[in-house]
Amino acid sequence: MEETGEKKKPAPEGLHDCLIVGAGPGGLQAAIYLCRYGRSVLILDRGGGRTRHAKQIENFLSHRTISGQELIEKGMAQAQLFGALMERQKTVTSVEKSKDAGFPLFLTGTADGGLYRSRSVIVSSGAQDLLPRIGNLHKYFALSFFTCVDCDGYRTIGKKTAIVGSSEGTLRLALAVKQMYADNVTVVLDGYSPPPGYAEEMAQAGIEIIYDAPASLSGQEALSSMELKSGRRIPCEAVLSSYGYRLNDSFLEKLKAEGRLKMDPSGQKYETSRHFESSVRGLYIIGPLAGSDQAIVAAGEGAIAAMDLNKWLIEIYSGL
Ligand SMILES: Cc1cc2nc3c(=O)[nH]c(=O)nc-3n(C[C@H](O)[C@H](O)[C@H](O)COP(=O)(O)OP(=O)(O)OC[C@H]3O[C@@H](n4cnc5c(N)ncnc54)[C@H](O)[C@@H]3O)c2cc1C
Known part of the structure; x- marks a missing residue:
C-alpha cells in the first residue's frame, strides 16, 4: 500500500486518545478514522474472531469475494499506515474508568498483566457462535455449514438445506430459506417444541421437522449428509445453524456491576446512543455488542463512533 500519511508516535507517557478492543472490521475502521483525525490509537487484539473465520465474504462493497482473513489483514495494514499502534495476542480482561486531573481516564487490563491508559475506549470485540458438538x-x-443467513444464505441456493437449532427462530429461518433460496429444506429441532400452529405451517410449506440433534457431517469432498444423534442420516448439501452467539464482553463486568454500563432490556446487547456511545461517557460499543452482525455494518458503526468520539475529544481537549 502506498504511504499516504505521517506515522503517529504513541501519546506521551503511553496515554492514548483511544484504546480499541478488537481488530475486526469495526475496530479497524474506527482506528482509520481516528488516526486520520491525528488521534493516538492503540488496538489490542487476542486473535481469532468471527470475521477471520469467513472463507468467502461476498456482500462487502468493492470486493466480488474476499476472505475474512484478507479483509482483516488489509484493514490492519491500512490502520497501521495511518499510525495506529497494534498489539496482537493481547486478551483484554478489564476496563475501568476514573479521572485524571479532571480528564476522563480509562484503565484497560490484559491477561498478561498489562495495564493501558486512554482517554476513551471503543469496544469492538464481537461474539462467539454457540455450536453443538458436531463431528467433522x-x-x-464456513464452506457448507453456515451460522448467518445474511452472510451465507445466498450460498444455499438450490441446495438440499438443513436448518439446525433450538428455538422458534430456527423455524422462522427455515421458512425464510425456503422462500428465498432452496426448495428442499429440512428442520432439525434440537430440544425445542414449537408453539401450536407451527407444525401445520411448516407442513404447508413442505418443510419436514425432525425432533433430533445433529451428530456429524459427511461427504466425499462436498457435504452430502448429516447424521443425527438418533442414528438417522439425512441428505444435505448445506446446513444453516441457528443456535445464536455469545458476546465477548466479560471484561466489561466491573462497569456493569457498578451499574454504570447498561444493557438493553433484551439483555442481548448494550444500550448505546445512535453514535454508539454507551451509558459510560467516552466508552463506545459497536458490532454484535451493539446488536448488529455484519462486517460492513460493524465497519460503518466504527466510522460513526469514531466521528462522534473525535468531537468529544475536541471538546475535552479545548476545555469547552
Ligand atoms: C463463518 C462466518 C462468516 C461470516 N460471513 C460474513 C459475511 O459474508 N459478510 C458479513 O458482513 N459478515 C459476515 N460474518 C459476520 C461478521 O464476522 C460479524 O458481524 C463481525 O462481528 C463483524 O466484525 P466485528 O469487528 O464486530 O467482530 P470480529 O470480526 O469478531 O472481531 C472481533 C475481534 O475482537 C477480538 N477480541 C474479542 N475479545 C477480545 C478480548 N477480550 N481482548 C482482545 N481482543 C478481543 C477478537 O479476537 C477479534 O479479532 C461472518 C461470521 C462468521 C462466523
Whole structure:
C-alpha cells in the first residue's frame, strides 16, 4: 500500500486518545478514522474472531469475494499506515474508568498483566457462535455449514438445506430459506417444541421437522449428509445453524456491576446512543455488542463512533 500519511508516535507517557478492543472490521475502521483525525490509537487484539473465520465474504462493497482473513489483514495494514499502534495476542480482561486531573481516564487490563491508559475506549470485540458438538464440523465450517443467513444464505441456493437449532427462530429461518433460496429444506429441532400452529405451517410449506440433534457431517469432498444423534442420516448439501452467539464482553463486568454500563432490556446487547456511545461517557460499543452482525455494518458503526468520539475529544481537549 502506498504511504499516504505521517506515522503517529504513541501519546506521551503511553496515554492514548483511544484504546480499541478488537481488530475486526469495526475496530479497524474506527482506528482509520481516528488516526486520520491525528488521534493516538492503540488496538489490542487476542486473535481469532468471527470475521477471520469467513472463507468467502461476498456482500462487502468493492470486493466480488474476499476472505475474512484478507479483509482483516488489509484493514490492519491500512490502520497501521495511518499510525495506529497494534498489539496482537493481547486478551483484554478489564476496563475501568476514573479521572485524571479532571480528564476522563480509562484503565484497560490484559491477561498478561498489562495495564493501558486512554482517554476513551471503543469496544469492538464481537461474539462467539454457540455450536453443538458436531463431528467433522471443522471440514465444512464456513464452506457448507453456515451460522448467518445474511452472510451465507445466498450460498444455499438450490441446495438440499438443513436448518439446525433450538428455538422458534430456527423455524422462522427455515421458512425464510425456503422462500428465498432452496426448495428442499429440512428442520432439525434440537430440544425445542414449537408453539401450536407451527407444525401445520411448516407442513404447508413442505418443510419436514425432525425432533433430533445433529451428530456429524459427511461427504466425499462436498457435504452430502448429516447424521443425527438418533442414528438417522439425512441428505444435505448445506446446513444453516441457528443456535445464536455469545458476546465477548466479560471484561466489561466491573462497569456493569457498578451499574454504570447498561444493557438493553433484551439483555442481548448494550444500550448505546445512535453514535454508539454507551451509558459510560467516552466508552463506545459497536458490532454484535451493539446488536448488529455484519462486517460492513460493524465497519460503518466504527466510522460513526469514531466521528462522534473525535468531537468529544475536541471538546475535552479545548476545555469547552
Ligand atoms: C463463518 C462466518 C462468516 C461470516 N460471513 C460474513 C459475511 O459474508 N459478510 C458479513 O458482513 N459478515 C459476515 N460474518 C459476520 C461478521 O464476522 C460479524 O458481524 C463481525 O462481528 C463483524 O466484525 P466485528 O469487528 O464486530 O467482530 P470480529 O470480526 O469478531 O472481531 C472481533 C475481534 O475482537 C477480538 N477480541 C474479542 N475479545 C477480545 C478480548 N477480550 N481482548 C482482545 N481482543 C478481543 C477478537 O479476537 C477479534 O479479532 C461472518 C461470521 C462468521 C462466523
